[in-house]
Amino acid sequence: MPYGYNGKILRVNLSTKEVKVEEHDDYFYRTYMGGAVLGAYYLLREMKLGVDPFDPEALIVFAPSILTGTPAPGFSRHSVVCKSPLTQAIADSQAGGFWGPELKFAGYDAIVVKGKASEPVYLWISDGEAQIREASHLWGKTTGETQTSLREELRDDKIRVLAIGVAGEKLVRFACILNECKHANGRLGMGAVMGSKNLKAIAVRGHDKIKMQDKDTVIKWAKWFSQNFMDNPSNAGLHDLGTGEGLMVLNKDGQLPTRNFQTGFFEGAEGISAETMHRTIFQKGEGCYACPVKCKRVVGADKPYQIDPFYGGPEYETLAALGSDCGVSDLVSVAKANELCNKYGLDTISTGATIAFAMECYENGIIAKEDTKGIQLNFGNADAMVKMVEQIAKREGMGDILAEGTKRAAERFGKGAEKFAIQVKGEEMGMHDGRVKGMVGFGYAVSPIGADHVVVEHDTDFDFNAPDIFVEQMKSLGLLKRCKTTGMDYQKLRMFRYLQFHFSFMDSLCLCVLAFAPVRTFTMAHLVAIASAVTGWEMSLWEIMKLGERRINMFRAFNIREGFTPDDDWLPQRIFEPIKTGPREGARYDPDELKTMRKLYYKIMNWDPETSIPTKAKLIDLDLPWIIDELEKVGKSVR
């Protein structure tokens, strides 16, 4: 067995009920490495142009990486890659937890699923053995019921279960996938893709460990992390308060998304803050595989809602999306909505953003009480927000329309609703305001997957707690100084591109951003050292940065094939409108700047500046010459 990976990929065809094992060599694994890059490989190779995400022919790939399961913090994640029902573009969403490592322990580096089962099924993988099993008894069940049921019927309570809820079954376009009922591959509707295939869950159990070439080095750095992460103020904050730690700082700075991004200052922010959570409903912190940070929150309450601690507590994105963005300042209501999202398998960001969108439509008379079955869908109505979560998950009433996401719902509503749909390519915007964080706005626009929250830390101002650590760590990338993040600036574009590669390789290697982003505890040198120790390859940051670049180019190639153009790299109208109130009042993103930056970005990527198609030279540079053929064969001109 090689170091770091198993050399085995599980291929599942749900239509034919075939399960087989595919093997690849070292060259394959060192080129694609895992996660989003491995997923994109299969989508580009095997998924035909124009196949609908819900078509049986659509692929969905579940992939940890060559480093996943390594017993050091930050190596716990897996990616799910498919074509998104929300954007019709390539989709990549990551989850932490325990499922990715378990899949590795069970002998596989990835699962590639296609086809559609005639009846509900689940996949059971146990120490290399894989079975497609009947799941009618699980259909309609919550994620928690599903997990409990599977652990019982398979008689092992250490089984790791990845499952969808009713939202995925009902093809809600932003349904998510959960493991442990609280770690979500949240975004872009991949839960609905599982649902469309009648695939309720993937249960995994394995007893192997990752084979490492130099375990001592890995353990050494794992220990070092544990001993040192609290010295880093950003990470200490994560440990103490969870990812919501910065919410009040953002609000104070006037950049907390509020009332569907109308403003950046929320007068009720205190109510949904991490500090308030800590003081009131917080029970304990929890972590992912091998991580001492324990940034996850477990919360409980009795009123106004009873909160089941089993489903975890709200992250920053959730606090903002279901809280401030809906004008809701009641933490327990937000926690309840979070619980429902995790039970039913809904992405909390798109859910919150879609409800906020509906609220603005409601307040502007685009939809009325008769449409909402009497729910007063005003900003700030916490009960209405919670009710809407339930309706969306079950596609009841107005929820059936909102379940299509803001872009489609706006088309359905008409009457100018489009301007309230805060989305890029169909994906609702993460809870970071692109008007204030210049590079984030640009990142939303050009991201192949949409306005994803993972582009966030492209912004240098974001890491307000530890600017010196940030600058110091970026130097390894050759980024030697900070630059202004608003307005047109060459340094900014350069920094954007380098950090884009950086964030992209974290997703390709399934690394936790909270362990590995600049400003966090592990540096890039640590990553190179650990990755080399795991694999026995003498890896370099060059090789790893190129992996990040490879992912972005593969994603771009997939979208190009599907017909995307530079026009799709654009921002929603709201981001060009001024922030209405607060310290950042008046801030807006300049569309001319976006146009100029976008063209220069294509050039710096060595893409065709007119079409954004990666050039032949760039695809060769990334050892992807076969993509030239893939594009040319569908009539795209690769120059």
Next chain:
Amino acid sequence: MPYGYNGKILRVNLSTKEVKVEEHDDYFYRTYMGGAVLGAYYLLREMKLGVDPFDPEALIVFAPSILTGTPAPGFSRHSVVCKSPLTQAIADSQAGGFWGPELKFAGYDAIVVKGKASEPVYLWISDGEAQIREASHLWGKTTGETQTSLREELRDDKIRVLAIGVAGEKLVRFACILNECKHANGRLGMGAVMGSKNLKAIAVRGHDKIKMQDKDTVIKWAKWFSQNFMDNPSNAGLHDLGTGEGLMVLNKDGQLPTRNFQTGFFEGAEGISAETMHRTIFQKGEGCYACPVKCKRVVGADKPYQIDPFYGGPEYETLAALGSDCGVSDLVSVAKANELCNKYGLDTISTGATIAFAMECYENGIIAKEDTKGIQLNFGNADAMVKMVEQIAKREGMGDILAEGTKRAAERFGKGAEKFAIQVKGEEMGMHDGRVKGMVGFGYAVSPIGADHVVVEHDTDFDFNAPDIFVEQMKSLGLLKRCKTTGMDYQKLRMFRYLQFHFSFMDSLCLCVLAFAPVRTFTMAHLVAIASAVTGWEMSLWEIMKLGERRINMFRAFNIREGFTPDDDWLPQRIFEPIKTGPREGARYDPDELKTMRKLYYKIMNWDPETSIPTKAKLIDLDLPWIIDELEKVGKSVR
């Protein structure tokens, strides 16, 4: 004082006799780092378009790097950068030895010289103090006499002397600069540039050591190198036989440049082989600062020539250029010619190649006995070869024409002599046949400095002794497999580009190729570890590869400014003609392939494919936006 560097650059104006110290910050040193990149920075910033290399306004920069003087093998070198009198393009030539480290110990990171002294002078730098001193007594002296004289008059026999000989004084266009009378900044005529400025020598003495952030790590790897380099067959060969170790292998394979590159098989190769040297004239091995490999040869003989061991022995390039390429199989004659080159300050490669050119002209009736003052300039005439070296150095007789280099001499001779001038951009070709080593041929063509021997190891087949080490080390660059090196192949182009960056960063950091090239003892991970330990910066291979790319782009920008075009990226006619005899008979480089490869290379570099001007995007990517202005201000369109 910062780690690794002094923060001080010595500025010398020989016209005004001004000497001053310039200081730069950390940002500057981490961007430009030293060597060729630092030199190119000054040339681009301060040398006006079209200034002749011999004009007083021309700059010449002597630069070790932030790592030079580090007490580990391979960090001994310094670069000289100027505009070449041979090519009128930018020139970069490296020397090992002891001078670069000594300059660092004396407190400086580089010396930037401009102007012209009214009388011969030398520069004396002692522990930070710098003086321009009178040198009329040294003018006309050999390098050995100069060194001895300076050590006497400055009363310190540990002074390190970099000097020119009579060839530099007489503006021979391929005059070199020597330190210790045997380590040469050999190529491209920089000795003549010193001569044109009446600058005979630079004597240096310093008592500081390099300040290192983590000396223990550096020492640890230095020791590791000493203990392990003999396990690597390539390096053991270097130690035992010197750089000539592979001569017989090349000959056996039919690729030893013979009789002005007419063929690749030399029937007299045995006579000039490293093995023969070892058995006959070899006295001992010698090394550079802090290096245990000791690949330099010390040789001595009495007849047919008396050889002074003081001037060292012939390297591979010298054995081939003055030996096989002239059809000469007598080792003592080659060693004598080598001694004369080092005494008079002549580049052995261009000297040998120019004599070989003259021999072919002679045999084809382009020049005759009356032109050579009776010397029978046939291939194989060892005495004639030795005599011509003397005549070139002193510009006597025919030597005066040959001192202009093959390109200019061919123009002077006319009668089709041009086809016998084996040069690119005016620089005589290194002793590696671009017809056989596909990537080397291409490297000669697109190299900004000409057909330099340092492009050689771009060829994957070259390292015949240890192919597995080679492949293993390349993987850190993301080059995962060998590719064919002849014919058009995407993998080849990609490998070429990555290895070009690699060789370029070695020149930028003034690293020894024989310690750091793939296949040698130190890996890229060692480099990153040592560089980080020296500087205290957390460096990465990404950053270092980008440094290599920066050098190539800066060089290209300089040449573009001077009017170079893609037409200059071309090979001499001979390389398109078949090899005449031997195992590789018939091999030729295909000009159509060169044209196709060249365009694709420009694209993969993100340069304008029509003009080869680096794009705005690429210059931004490399943090060189100021070069956009430098180019635009002389009317070059940067797209």
